[in-house]
Amino acid sequence: MDAPTQTPASLVHFYDTRTHAIACGAEGPDRRSTKHPRQVTCQSCVALSGASRALDDGAGAIS
Numbered sequence: 001m002d003a004p005t006q007t008p009a010s011l012v013h014f015y016d017t018r019t020h021a022i023a024c025g026a027e028g029p030d031r032r033s034t035k036h037p038r039q040v041t042c043q044s045c046v047a048l049s050g051a052s053r054a055l056d057d058g059a060g061a062i063s
């Protein structure tokens with residue numbers, strides 16, 4: 001806990017409960033995932049999950 005984990009294997013991806021898949025499409029036995037956005041460390045997943053939520057929130061406002 002004294003050193004930042006930056007290796008790909010330590011990334012935590014966002015698990016989309018609607019699509020039942022990792023948001024960024026990562027696969028493999030070593031990949032980790034969570035349904036809790038605050039615990040996600042994969043920048044791609046953060047962006048994708050954030051974008052997804054933005055789309056959901058703004059869906060009615062987009063013209």
Ligand SMILES: [Zn+2]
Nearest residue numbers: 013024042045
């Ligand atoms: Zn990811």
